[in-house]
Amino acid sequence: MYKAPVEDIFFTLKHVTGLDRVLGAGRFGDLSDDLAHAILSEAGRFATEEVAPLAEIGDKQGARLVDGKVKTPDGWAGLYARWAEGGWNSLAAPEEFGGQALPHQLLVATLEMWNSGAMGFAIGPTLTIGAIEAIATHASDALKQKYLPKMVSGEWMGSMNLTEPHSGSDLGVLKTRAERRDDGTYRIFGQKIFITYGEHDFTDNIVHLVLARLPDAPAGSRGISLFLVPKFLVNDDGSLGARNDAYCHSLEHKMGIHASPTCTMIYGDGKFGAEKGAVGWLIGEENKGLACMFTMMNNARLAVGMQGVAICEAATQKAILYARERTQGRGPGWKGDGMSPIIEHPDVQRMLLTMKAITQGARSIAYACAHAIDMVEVTSGADRGFWQERANLLTPLAKSIPTDAGVEVSSLGVQVHGGMGYIEETGAARLYRDARIAPIYEGTNGIQAIDLIGRKLPLSGGAHVRGFIGELKAVVEDVRKSNRPGFGHTADKLAIALADLDEATEWLLAAQGEGRIAEALSGATPFQRQFGLTLTGVYLAKAGLADAGDGKDEARVALARFAAENLISETTALKDRVVNGAASLAAARAALG
């Protein structure tokens, strides 16, 4: 059973990604280290004792559509109520609307824990947090006053309605229509698919944010507007009024996160209400809907990245526990009678250490992104610009690296369990099934890679990424200077990886500068993985340098060495794909028919 790794999380925030710098900026008042730790401990308790025990029934029962209503699994509505009551929904929300305005680093740390407990649960509140952010940033004061207090308290949830059958990665072609009405409201007509928690029984009302197109809108992505469409209209006194003309038509049958209802939503077909059309209110300006979405895209992508971290952690814990208990054969150093625990086999140790290193690497990358987002909040001027670029650079990495890691680590977790891993009762299979959506939604990892090379490397003309690589090199120098024998060849191996990163980065900047776009695009995914592996190696080394005196210093040094000497040497092959792979890829296009 999952146990929230509060100390590992707190260590990472404090010693790897820089929580202290954020707290020290004064913006968060009397939020001390101790208080931050206490908040994480309480979240860990809730995730361990309340969320995780409901994961299995959530997977088995799944969300069901009964007589037009979505029924969540037994006990899940109560879980949500206790979770909201605990104030977890309001952690990073504005104080003005009842939120606690805590650092983003604490938010994502709690997201990790909810998702480790049950990813199908955590995804709902995650989207509500995104909806709150969009409304708080772009909506009118009237809308904010009417909706935000109840969304922040958790009394109502939100949903994000973007995708249509022919319009997923490319939102510019969506067809859902919006019509203006004289009273300043709009009517929405269309179908949305893959709408997570579009309908459920957690809350009385659901606040849908819907992308749609006005009749006179420009074609493409510049003609899309964002609307607030509540399930029930809200009276001026805050009570619920008439049912809006919006409903869940069907649920998808998915490979995992069964408890999370994935809805096909129908807007404005006349099923509800006297007049056909779902009543909506504009958020932001007409035709600027995508821009409204983009402002919160960083946070949403990071939130999905946390799902990857969460799956990694849960799978690693489960595998280590199993490998300690399951006996089979005799490991080479085993002195006991009879069979040894399988953790005594070097091949099993390799799997477990790989899982542990990848997990901690993914966590560090994601938290570093959250740290950058916090730094944007606590700085101004050029500093703020710097941190905004850092957040922008890290976002595709924080989404893609942990979510790919979730697939890889949960697969290793199944393997460690042997035949029992393929049987649903151990839960290893559930993590493997749950993990597989995260590299897809909120922008596929291929799209993240294209964003990374096309928009993020060129920030400040390439100076930002070069500076970042310089910071990583400084860590490697610190490792070298530490002369700590436990680091083995860590510094040498990391130096190679960073030289590889230099070379691939410069090649991509040059290729794009010279208009060789197809060539650059060919290397996007290998580059992203290369960057992620390198960050994993460096962040683990940084953790090894911390000397926290908590009895885990040697173990962290050893894990950093394992990553450096066993995992990251792949960067050279990946760099080779980036700088030399495009020609053969183009030539082989014909082999695809």
Add this chain to the structure above:
Amino acid sequence: MYKAPVEDIFFTLKHVTGLDRVLGAGRFGDLSDDLAHAILSEAGRFATEEVAPLAEIGDKQGARLVDGKVKTPDGWAGLYARWAEGGWNSLAAPEEFGGQALPHQLLVATLEMWNSGAMGFAIGPTLTIGAIEAIATHASDALKQKYLPKMVSGEWMGSMNLTEPHSGSDLGVLKTRAERRDDGTYRIFGQKIFITYGEHDFTDNIVHLVLARLPDAPAGSRGISLFLVPKFLVNDDGSLGARNDAYCHSLEHKMGIHASPTCTMIYGDGKFGAEKGAVGWLIGEENKGLACMFTMMNNARLAVGMQGVAICEAATQKAILYARERTQGRGPGWKGDGMSPIIEHPDVQRMLLTMKAITQGARSIAYACAHAIDMVEVTSGADRGFWQERANLLTPLAKSIPTDAGVEVSSLGVQVHGGMGYIEETGAARLYRDARIAPIYEGTNGIQAIDLIGRKLPLSGGAHVRGFIGELKAVVEDVRKSNRPGFGHTADKLAIALADLDEATEWLLAAQGEGRIAEALSGATPFQRQFGLTLTGVYLAKAGLADAGDGKDEARVALARFAAENLISETTALKDRVVNGAASLAAARAALG
């Protein structure tokens, strides 16, 4: 929908792995190229038109235990009947018992196609083929005459009963008991788990092969005997007699291959029959049961490898079809109006080409193993010894590389489908779920790696593997001499991979020779992957050299180049893990707690 790639399969057998050499040996009479092609074509038709269409219902309904009887999905029993009627069960079985005694290469080619159609279907017959082989090789004439004709015709199926709850990879500790009776029969008592098709409604009788321990047996793996235990006793006239005291207690709830009943089998608890104990007949000698199993282990492991190839092929076909039809965004070279098919995006091309190259590499490795098994049959003396070593060397690779590939390729297949890949209706998710068992059963891939380095590299004192690497180098020289521009840097890249393979092989041989066993074991899995990647590169190049004149020559050259320039450069990092990775792995053991 899956369409059997008969021409690709036949090309591989003929030009990559050497079907001609086997046919030319005279052992298979008038079996010509044309006849072999005709057999494969008919199998392809059956797999495409009969098996594949039942995959989805098989997954949805699964096998169910109803009133003690296992009900397979709607239509599956009829499918099995038509399949057996077509003679597919008897393809490689001895002629003496009604088999067709065709080359193993044709058998595995058909196994690929059945598994691509529906892995949950193919696994049942695969195990029957294994049971036939065990009985034909080791049982008494009386048992052979009584059981084999009906098993070869498909009238009865077989099952393999090895695993117990505490005894999986380590069979030496199994507890199922066998007691001698005066009439020469035995009584079996115990519980077996994970018994594939241990009970079903395909056939009237099921012939269980069961590993058990006699009361006076030596401890460990030298005290295990093999027994034939039919579901119904068989009268002397061949008709069915009393129900034996063996039954399916429950079915496992698995992540995939839902249609395949995975049974917990109870032997001898008195549920059936007057006297407690399941009646069994000894196969081979007492206490030599594991040796009987080992003789067919090569074939069984190869058969599981074929499941990996099969999933790769099915997933690749599905992804390419989807990528041609689904439009989204505009690829960099797209000249058409509106959105392009996603196959126009380089990142998608990279995924599809990776899938295609890995698939063809996995197929080549598996077929090369089948070819070696055939060569054992058609040669004698030193030649036969050589081919037996080749089959032994290739077996762990033929099991592990394609099954790991199945996981990797089906995961890419899900990714190409985007959100639709996570929805069960496309079938991409089913392939991903089905694929995950193959790296586990019939010896985990970690155990294959240990077998590879511990038992197979040392064959003939290392001379066999060195000779094999020499053969691979000769292919690379042929590529170099061909001066074909389409090969690009293929020869150079392959030469590096082969030098890496030399180095890692010699390091492992030396380490084991010097008793540094834990160090060698630490590198087993990276070495296995390294070997597989190298073979993939070389076999694709060999295919590129074939000049078959079928209009696909250039595409094969281009695919070989893509593999050489984009996939196999990882071998250098893997070699580094083998020769330099053990120390950091051992040092990090403490990080696992």
